Amino acid sequence: MEKLINKIPKFLFFTGKGGVGKTSMSCTISVSLALKGKKVLLISTDPASNLDEVLDTSLNSSATKVKSIENLYAMNINPVIAAKEYKEKIVGPYRGILPKEAIQQMEEQLSGACTVEIAGFNEFSKYVGDESIINEYDHIVLDTAPTGHTLRLLELPSAWNDFIEHNSSGSSCLGPVSGLSDYKELYDSVVENLKDESKTLLILVSRAEKLSFLEASKASDELKKQGLRNQHLIINGVFTSNDNDEVAKAFEKKSKEALDLLPKNLENLEKTKVGFYPNGVVGMQSLKAIGQNEVAKEFENSCEELNEQLKTTIDNTLNFDELLENIEADKKGLIMTMGKGGVGKTTMACLIASQLAKKGHKVTLSTTDPAAHLDYIKQNNKNLEIKRIDPKVEIKRHVDNVIAKNEGVLSDDDMALLKEELSSPCIEEIAVFEAFANTVAQAQDRFIVLDTAPTGHTLLLLDASKAYHQEVLKNTKDDMSEALKNLLPRIKDEKFTKILLTSLAEATPTHEAQDLQEDLQRAGIKPYSWLVNRCFSLTNSLNNLICQKGLNELTYINKIKNELSNRTVLLPWIKEEINSTDELENLIKIKK
Numbered sequence: 001m002e003k004l005i006n007k008i009p010k011f012l013f014f015t016g017k018g019g020v021g022k023t024s025m026s027c028t029i030s031v032s033l034a035l036k037g038k039k040v041l042l043i044s045t046d047p048a049s050n051l052d053e054v055l056d057t058s059l060n061s062s063a064t065k066v067k068s069i070e071n072l073y074a075m076n077i078n079p080v081i082a083a084k085e086y087k088e089k090i091v092g093p094y095r096g097i098l099p100k101e102a103i104q105q106m107e108e109q110l111s112g113a114c115t116v117e118i119a120g121f122n123e124f125s126k127y128v129g130d131e132s133i134i135n136e137y138d139h140i141v142l143d144t145a146p147t148g149h150t151l152r153l154l155e156l157p158s159a160w161n162d163f164i165e166h167n168s169s170g171s172s173c174l175g176p177v178s179g180l181s182d183y184k185e186l187y188d189s190v191v192e193n194l195k196d197e198s199k200t201l202l203i204l205v206s207r208a209e210k211l212s213f214l215e216a217s218k219a220s221d222e223l224k225k226q227g228l229r230n231q232h233l234i235i236n237g238v239f240t241s242n243d244n245d246e247v248a249k250a251f252e253k254k255s256k257e258a259l260d261l262l263p264k265n266l267e268n269l270e271k272t273k274v275g276f277y278p279n280g281v282v283g284m285q286s287l288k289a290i291g292q293n294e295v296a297k298e299f300e301n302s303c304e305e306l307n308e309q310l311k312t313t314i315d316n317t318l319n320f321d322e323l324l325e326n327i328e329a330d331k332k333g334l335i336m337t338m339g340k341g342g343v344g345k346t347t348m349a350c351l352i353a354s355q356l357a358k359k360g361h362k363v364t365l366s367t368t369d370p371a372a373h374l375d376y377i378k379q380n381n382k383n384l385e386i387k388r389i390d391p392k393v394e395i396k397r398h399v400d401n402v403i404a405k406n407e408g409v410l411s412d413d414d415m416a417l418l419k420e421e422l423s424s425p426c427i428e429e430i431a432v433f434e435a436f437a438n439t440v441a442q443a444q445d446r447f448i449v450l451d452t453a454p455t456g457h458t459l460l461l462l463d464a465s466k467a468y469h470q471e472v473l474k475n476t477k478d479d480m481s482e483a484l485k486n487l488l489p490r491i492k493d494e495k496f497t498k499i500l501l502t503s504l505a506e507a508t509p510t511h512e513a514q515d516l517q518e519d520l521q522r523a524g525i526k527p528y529s530w531l532v533n534r535c536f537s538l539t540n541s542l543n544n545l546i547c548q549k550g551l552n553e554l555t556y557i558n559k560i561k562n563e564l565s566n567r568t569v570l571l572p573w574i575k576e577e578i579n580s581t582d583e584l585e586n587l588i589k590i591k592k
Helices: 023-034 051-055 079-094 102-107 113-124 148-154 179-197 209-227 247-260 285-289 302-313 318-329 346-358 370-377 391-407 412-421 429-430 432-443 456-472 487-492 508-524 544-563 579-590
Strands: 012-017 040-042 072-076 141-142 198-206 230-237 270-275 333-338 365-366 384-388 447-451 498-506 529-535 569-570
Touching: 012 179, 023 040, 023 051, 023 072, 023 141, 023 447, 040 051, 040 113, 051 072, 072 285, 079 102, 079 113, 079 432, 079 498, 113 148, 141 384, 179 198, 209 247, 230 247, 230 432, 247 285, 247 544, 318 579, 333 346, 333 432, 333 487, 346 384, 346 432, 346 447, 346 498, 346 529, 346 579, 365 432, 391 412, 391 429, 429 432, 429 579, 432 447, 456 487, 487 498, 498 508, 508 544, 508 569, 529 544, 544 569, 569 579
Parallel strands: 012 141, 012 198, 040 072, 040 141, 198 230, 230 270, 333 447, 333 498, 365 384, 365 447, 498 529, 529 569
Antiparallel strands: none
16 A cells, blocks of 8 residues: 555546445545645545545535544535536526426436536536646545546537537437536546546556456546556455454455456556455544554454344344245236346346246346356256347447437537447446337236346436427327337336345445435335345354454444335355356355
């Protein structure tokens, strides 16, 4: 860590999937720099930021001095609030002019994750592009970096005109930078500073896990293409066993195997490894400890305390068999596993599909994962079919269709912007919609299990687009298929559809799943159950550090079961890599 601290330039950006430790690492480095006498501003753009808790300081949207540390200032920019203000700036002038349905479509079009990101980017830009502010600090640290998609968007000429006003494709989830011409000079300065290797270092944060490394690898390549070539990899939570506990040894082995298979582009980066801190990183003492490479301290009686508290925590939760009995009672229907990347929603979908088929039900497992390894769950079970939806094929089909409709209608600049919008991360959901819808229609006489489902925003966008076409264009011969038209009503039907939110018993995955739940509720959809995956608290480990990790998990399990879900299912961390149906079943062998 010391070597990394000594090479920090003016700007430091952190990127990585939720739950990998971006905030912990950004706070650790900011505190270390401040202790060296550097004046530091730390900015979070996470809507569910816990920066206040980690730094033990009440923060707001302006720079606030952090308690007990000289030279360190921090602030929370809430991009959700910024997005609401931004959305009204775009939509407001059209109220009372366009039909209500058109306003509804514009509002939903600007309700996606892409708009939240660009609004957050707008808010922090002055801290990266305004010299009068920049010169006040030695270092400016941002704990969530813009994506390559956002950076590409900002460089397109048509991004600064009124493209959204004229965009009739009905497919865009973005269109948000139009109307921001007042900020063009500032944005240009921001992008220039981001690409300057003498001024900016991008830190990729990853867990010592195969999937986490793959996500970091993709982000590295994407941001390199946009000019952010000065990169460093932090591998967080590297566990080393200090006894002969079977679970601890298996956990250490998993981390080592993931490190041995590090993607080539990450292997070539300078790296910093950070040890396993079972209690999370909160408060100055723990931040200083990480900065100084201290080993996590063990606490006496952690295993005894975990076993005692666990008895209360698992009260009023379901085991997997009970959930399965509830699901199969209707003998057919749609089951959707939802959750952010890396929490195990594909594993949960495979487990549910294989168990239903094993009980004699006709089941279709529909996945957007083109990897062939899912074949292992068939085990010659004639009741189970696997239907793969290849996102690349569906995206190409969708993009080609939209471009063909607009070719010769839009200018070259506007067409370039449309193509960039069609490369948005949100477009994949829209592109696979029709394939999903056709599969969902089959749930009238069998179980359909979807391992990647459309969010509430995407469903509302579909609904708003349909209403807009029907009312404004008076298009009675709508070009949507019957399966697409019926998709939202079917998903809203609680008898027909059961949505299972998948999370981990950690802060960020829990917050992200809560956000997904609120997103669905906007569309009038109530999740059926929460699945809390990879619980170390259920492993029966006697390793002190793992028991401490388990104790920390109980906070989030209690929040989920008491505040967020009427049906909560807990599944253990298992030592095996899941490559067979037998290993899947290890997830459900532990009973309450």
